[in-house]
Amino acid sequence: MTHHTIPVASDRTVSLEDYGDVGLDPVLLCHGGPGSRIAPEPMVAGYKRAGFRPIGIDRPGYGATSAWPGRSIGDWTSDGLAVADYLEAPKFFIVGSSTGASYALALAAAAPERVPGVVICCGMSDQSWAHDVEEARMDLADEYWFAESRDAAIAAAEAQYGPQGDRQHEQGPDGRDIWSPPDRAILDAGTRAAADPDNTPFAQGVVGYVDDRIADGPKHGWHSFDVTAVRCPVILVHGEQDWIVPLAQARHTASLLRDSELRTYPQHGHLSVGAEALAALTDVRGRGDVTG
Known part of the structure; x- marks a missing residue:
């Protein structure tokens, strides 16, 4: 594991974690929101055994990457491409989780000749569409969106998470529990917190999360x-017990893509479906052009 901080435009820096070996297939990880470049060790080990080189990137305002107030999803692609260029990765796969799904697809759209495949895990879709569709609408972020x-x-x-992100977001606006049973089991096990005891997503406070929203x-x-x-093949994996991002959003995203497959899992929620991402990534590698 190697940490890098690289200069990018507008006197900003981007922070990344390179978890693999140069000879493996690069995979840029687009984290959820809140999230960071830090990936759990069991996940990293699995990716490396399968021949992948996971690369975690802090989005603006998260971890050690400079904040970028007012940036769009499309704007971020310059950061992603800067990382790929710095690591001399002419081609790279992308895995986008939850909030990171939009960034993964934006990057694949910006550099179609460099991306042979994408995996979307519990991914959010286009909220300008979802907000007006009852079965797709998310209300957990209305305080930020509006x-x-x-x-x-x-x-x-800061009221929801604490100024330094030391409070777990537990309930929706109507007081309902936002974590389904399979996700609650993961949280109760403490493995997510143990993977990042420094709470890297909130190293700069809540600004990264706010700018994402x-x-x-x-x-x-x-x-x-x-x-x-x-242009590349995209496999979407989504839990049928996802109480954060409705399954309807995954269906909508799949309908917009020229080469997509949606895999749904009745046993999984928003967090637990991450266990299915590596199998999807291995399959998408077999469908894409990884030469060059």
Whole structure:
């Protein structure tokens, strides 16, 4: 595991973790929100055994990557490509989880000649569509999506997570539990917290999470990139017990892509379905062009 901080445009820096060996197939990991470059060791070990080189990237405002107020989903692709260029990876796979799904697809759309395959895990879709569709609508982020200002959204996030992200988000706006039984089992086991005792997503406070939410809300959705420009095969994995991102969103995303497969799992929720990502990545590698 090697940590790098690289300079990018506008006097910013991007922080990344390179978990694999140069001879393995590079995979850029687009984390959820909140999230960071840190990946659990069992996941990393599994990827490496399968011949992949996982590369975690902090999005702006998370971990050690410079914040980027006002950026869009499409804007972020310059960070992703800067990482691939720095690591001399002419081609790379992408895995996007939850919030990271949008960034994974935006990157694949921006560099179709470099991305032979994408896996979307419990991924959010275009919220400008989902917000008006009952079975797809998410209401957990309304405080951020419809905040009067970035400062107001930051205040809402600090009230929800704590100024340094030391409180776990547990309930929806109506008081309901947001974690389904398979996800609750993962949280109760403590493995996610143990994988990152430093709470890297909130190293800079809540600004990374707030800027994620402002960028992907119904006001902007996927307007900053063209998802139909994705040319590679995409496999989506989604738990039928996902109480965070409705399954209808995965179905919608799959319908927009020229070469997609949606795999659903009745036993999984939002977190637990991550166990299916590696098998999907291995399969998508067999379908894509990895030469060059």
